[in-house]
Amino acid sequence: MLIAERVQKLSESATLAVGAKANALKASGKDVIAFGMGEPDFVTPEPIRRAAMAGLEKGLTHYAPTPGDKASREAIAAKLRTENGIACKPEHISVTAGAKHALYMTLQCLLDDKKGQEVILPTPAWVSYRPLIELAGGTCIEVPSTIESGFKITAEQLAAAITPRTVGVIINSPSNPCGVAYRPAEIEAFAAVLAKHPRVTVIADEIYEKLLYPEVEPGLAHRSLGSFAELAERTITINGMSKAFAMTGWRVGYVCAPGDNGRFAKELIKLQGQMTNGIATFIMPAIVEALTNGASDVERMRKVFASRAVLMHQRLSAIPRFRCVKPNSAFYSFPDVGQCLGLTTPGGRKIDTAQHFSEALLDEALVAVVPGEDFGACARTNVRLSFACSDENIVRGIDRIADWVARLR
Numbered sequence: 001m002l003i004a005e006r007v008q009k010l011s012e013s014a015t016l017a018v019g020a021k022a023n024a025l026k027a028s029g030k031d032v033i034a035f036g037m038g039e040p041d042f043v044t045p046e047p048i049r050r051a052a053m054a055g056l057e058k059g060l061t062h063y064a065p066t067p068g069d070k071a072s073r074e075a076i077a078a079k080l081r082t083e084n085g086i087a088c089k090p091e092h093i094s095v096t097a098g099a100k101h102a103l104y105m106t107l108q109c110l111l112d113d114k115k116g117q118e119v120i121l122p123t124p125a126w127v128s129y130r131p132l133i134e135l136a137g138g139t140c141i142e143v144p145s146t147i148e149s150g151f152k153i154t155a156e157q158l159a160a161a162i163t164p165r166t167v168g169v170i171i172n173s174p175s176n177p178c179g180v181a182y183r184p185a186e187i188e189a190f191a192a193v194l195a196k197h198p199r200v201t202v203i204a205d206e207i208y209e210k211l212l213y214p215e216v217e218p219g220l221a222h223r224s225l226g227s228f229a230e231l232a233e234r235t236i237t238i239n240g241m242s243k244a245f246a247m248t249g250w251r252v253g254y255v256c257a258p259g260d261n262g263r264f265a266k267e268l269i270k271l272q273g274q275m276t277n278g279i280a281t282f283i284m285p286a287i288v289e290a291l292t293n294g295a296s297d298v299e300r301m302r303k304v305f306a307s308r309a310v311l312m313h314q315r316l317s318a319i320p321r322f323r324c325v326k327p328n329s330a331f332y333s334f335p336d337v338g339q340c341l342g343l344t345t346p347g348g349r350k351i352d353t354a355q356h357f358s359e360a361l362l363d364e365a366l367v368a369v370v371p372g373e374d375f376g377a378c379a380r381t382n383v384r385l386s387f388a389c390s391d392e393n394i395v396r397g398i399d400r401i402a403d404w405v406a407r408l409r
């Protein structure tokens with residue numbers, strides 16, 4: 001069979017691969033503790049589920065407009081205006097099949113093939129950004145951070161990475177996989193740098209915006225790049241329902257592109273019309289319900305994630321061979337396991353990479369983590385653990401890891 005080279009070259013999503021492997025082992029009866037997949041363990045709040053059921057009962061079973069119905073685009077635009085300070089109208093919004101779809105289309109609309117266009121990506125960064133940039137014909141320019149810098153890049157690093165070929169910058173705060181959010185002053189410093197480069201489109205992936213833990217880092221707050229007047233015209237904000245409302249399986253994301261009188265949004269919706277068209281129509285009322293009445297449920301889940309962040313960090317940072325940054329947001333820890341590499345496991349396997357480490361840990365200790373390699377060149381000795389799981393799983397799982405790591409020779 002003929003298969004296009006660009007698809008053959010595409011790497012499989014490491015997060016989805018670990019999730020699938022852990023699920024297969026569980027299905028075969030193994031007592032696997034899974035820290036792999038980044039998705040809330042909560043069921044979607046009941047009023048949101050009821051809104052979709054009511055939509056189905058009302059017969060909302062025909063095609064919706066490609067970018068979503070009027071009510072859901074209005075609810076999203078109102079949310080972005082009031083909560084994020086982004087000046088936008090419903091026609092600047094498209095509802096997509098997950099934030100991943102929104103990112104895919106944004107990059108397809110931004111980038112031309114074979115023009116040597118660069119997109120800057122602070123790393124460690126989520127596994128899908130690089131493949132999506134490359135699939136659209138762009139070059140991914142990583143700007144690395146370190147454990148010492150708390151997994152944050154500086155405004156100076158950002159400025160130094162911008163070249164005449166730079167067309168885009170992706171800022172994902174709070175970050176997957178770092179579990180770290182920039183403070184408002186740090187976002188302001190990025191905005192000041194980006195203001196000097198009017199050709200650069202800013203892609204702000206704010207999907208974890210609601211999962212911030214000021215109880216861990218006092219003063220922490222979210223600041224949207226799209227709210228700065230000097231960037232408003234060229235910032236594309238990506239968000240979605242998956243994380244804040246525990247709606248990963250619903251596949252609802254959205255993109256907001258107010259610039260140039262909504263020209264980018266129009267082009268993106270044209271692409272979407274040829275690609276997936278609108279999402280399921282009966283889901284539209286659930287979006288409105290979540291965005292207008294869902295705040296107390298979001299806060300209930302946020303508080304639980306905040307306490308798990310503390311527990312996860314306590315346990316992980318007590319493992320002598322691990323080095324960790326304390327998570328202040330999202331639901332990820334991203335320890336450096338470099339001191340374990342070069343050693344031999346209790347089962348007699350030599351572990352030389354984070355990939356080997358993760359495979360051996362799953363096979364021998366039945367704990368699933370995501371190896372760091374696909375999160376960026378600076379993340380090759382890290383592994384990602386999601387703490388979107390029960391306290392009991394965190395305690396049992398980290399005990400297993402600690403015991404296994406102590407037996408490496």
Ligand code: PMP
Pocket residue numbers: 038097098099100101126172175176205207240241242248251252253
């Ligand atoms: N952005 C980031 C940073 C993510 O971690 C994810 C993973 N859920 C997505 C986007 C995509 O989310 P979804 O497609 O589930 O809305």
Ligand code: GLU
Pocket residue numbers: 013015016036037038039100126128176
């Ligand atoms: N974004 C989540 C993660 O990183 C879900 C899986 C994915 O889409 O990558 O685990």
